[in-house]
Amino acid sequence: MTQDFDAIIVGAGQAGPSLAARLTAAGMKTALVERKLFGGTCVNTGCMPTKTLVASAYAAHLARRGADFGIVPAGPVTIDMKRVKARADTVSTKARTNVETWLRGMDGLTVIEGHARFEGPDTLRVGDTLLTAPRIFLNVGGRASVPDMPGVGTVDFLTNTSILQLDAVPRHLVVVGGSYIGLEFAQMHRRFGAEVTVVEKGPRLIGREDEDVSDAIRDILAAEGIAVRTDATCIGFKPHADGVAVDVDCTSGEPTVVGSHVLLAVGRRPNTDDLGLDAAGVKRDARGYIEVDDSLATNVPGIWALGDCNGRGAFTHTAYNDYEIVAANLLDGASRRVSARIPGYALYIDPPLGRVGMTEAEARRSGRNLLVSKRPMTRVGRAIEKDETKGFMKIVADQDTKRILGAAILGTGGDEAIHGILDMMNAGADYPTLQWAVPIHPTVSELIPTMLGDLRPVGREG
Template sequence: MPDTYGVVILGSGTTAFAAARQVAANGIKVLMIEQSHLGGTCVNWGCVPSKTLIDKAELYFAARRGSDWGLNLQAGEPDAKILMQLKKQAVETVRKDHYHHELENNPNIDVKHGHGRFISRREIQVGAEIIPFEKALIAVGGTPRIIPLPGLDQSRYLTSYSALHLNDFPESILMIGGGVIALEMGQMFARFGTQVIILERNDRLLGEFDLRLTAQFAEILRREGIQIMTEVEIERVEARPEGVCLYSTVKGAPVGLCAERLMLAVGTSPATDGIGLDKAGITVDAAGFIETDSGMQTNTVNIWAAGDCTGPPLIAPAGAREALVAVENMLNPDARRTIDHTFSPMAVFVDPEFATVGLTTDQARLKGIDVEEAYIDLEQVPKAHVMGRLEGGVLLCCEKPSGRIIGCQILAPRAADIIHEVTLAVRFGLTVSDLTTTVHVYPSLSDGVRMAARELCQRLNLPIV
């Protein structure tokens, strides 16, 4: 290994690899320091394993749903051992093909295994070895947030990590949280036969999405047998031989619930414990996330940070983009690259899917933007009738009077794919006329975006031909 690396990166996940690849492409030696598996959270404990099981749960559920269309498919009991083995194979394949393979073929990237921590603003210690560096990127990601609850430590609780490594699906589970992870995992467990109760502190699920969409999805979950409780204040947890009991108030009334397992799905904490941020002089916010400027530089001038350890949006592709911005600014200080996550789409991989990009109507108005919105129920889209999937909708927002598209939210099958059309529109300042006059495939769910754009054109008296 070289005496000094041009760039040292803490982590080896999606964010870290994006940075290392870019540094190496500039002919500079880069070192990644990883204390666990290559690929980080997304590959090993997050996106890849969870979406593998979510996809199989959707297939399993679709077999039963087909009976409404005269498709008399018989769905037997799911085999958890086979499913978990397939999930493991998916993780190992992605790790090998997308990470190990690249390392073998890129002489400018080195990896050192072990726990890395700053001991100064220009040195990192790994075990007994001290590694000097010119510039560093912190890309250590996040970990499941654990909330302090009396009795929790004795309850064998699950997180989004450990829940993906069970040998069997539990008979019942109490899911604390009503956000992305809770809904993705809760629906997946329910479709594999687990009795699921979702416990949300606020008055509704997925507070970042429009109520017209979330209310429909809550009803979908209830029809699938999932119980949803909102305005829940949890008081304590009690381990029992047969499982766990949770004591709380729901809308002010005392409620006790028991299940085989309890899962925490209450967000993400930065994985920065023990990496010596104080030794490097790096500041963090009240939640412990590393503070950076819009160019991903920390308050220590030769250290940058990117990905989940810096806070929202907490999605892997956004972290990768942050890493590229950071590297460009490291290697070319005059570049002054910045990132604006208004242009970063995100999705919730439930069924049907949620997706969003840009500003909501309320966010736009807070910024002083005069805004108009159109909402199209999915049942107005012909493809929804072809599929027999009528729940959902498209919410499109534009600036008045120009019609410039500023945001969109979708609840529909494959919403995570559909949203990219609007992402390009938001990023490049396209108008509702641009979308309306673009020919869309028919029948397609994407046509719902065109229909919403056409409605906005009519309201604002903008061209539709």
């Protein structure tokens, strides 16, 4: 059987449903194919369940600190991990159900459950059915990468997906990978009561960040009793009577760490290896990401790739912006480009890191004349009042153009406060414009104009 459409969307992640709404509203007969869970990574195994767990971990942490605020606890803080898990499951299930209900009730949209594979540049097969359309949009997401490390096939391990199924606190969680996903789970489970060790092959945590950010985050985690093992030059795994023995071979410390559970958090890979892309002639890069141009079009006319599968962003908000770009160009006569997007993201440990634009190291390498300002959270009134003074704020600007190049806010409310800077960068405003704003007191954001007034020249790299 063959069904003809004006457009086909593969994947019901962050970009797919909203794109379906725009296409059907424009009068296009549209099909959306989903092989597993509606809502994609964010709803099911990413942002929503993990940030729900982070919130539970924060509540436990704050409860233990009650005496610091003059609150006398009724007894020791205990963790009902089954209840913690149920809460996260409920948040995900409600969101997933809402997405599916919206799609199934959308006029002009046909929802098809199954695995789609190309049989030509305008044809997909789902089971026994062929679907054809002149416009095909791939929103197939990604999954955890499991590198072929020594012994990995001989032990049980967790990924960011399977760890969500734990309904008991691990005795000792070993997190392999010292980047964003790994660190969030590390702190979360430490606050639930687990012993936690983070193993990172590189010389420092979250290596893409500036060294002062990496060092501060390591200090924050260490202060909570998390062991961090960097320079793990030869990571390997062996079964052990107490769980899994992880070889780390670090420059200092014991060469092996034994954990009851091991989380592999060493990157992501796109879900592009079973789409039949070769049959359509769609190019992928060496890592498997679908190659797209600045408008998110592939090398095959009529096929676009959005979200995690295109290698142009690894976040829910960038996937949604991919939808906005494609919809604006296709339906509104615009000429939006991915290259115009200012990168911004957050790391959801506590306190969180909000980041936008260039790091200081990237700015130094660019050869610009730079201005930098940095302020510890110990000098931020809002942080002092909350007794959450770990971290710092930093802004980097171009001395000649007076444009903000980037910023990092590692501290309480940093994931929200960073948007004041992100918005000014998107507006193309120079930093004196923001410097003379009158922010609300007491907030974290109120220190941004003060920091801009304290910008000082720094030397270039090299």
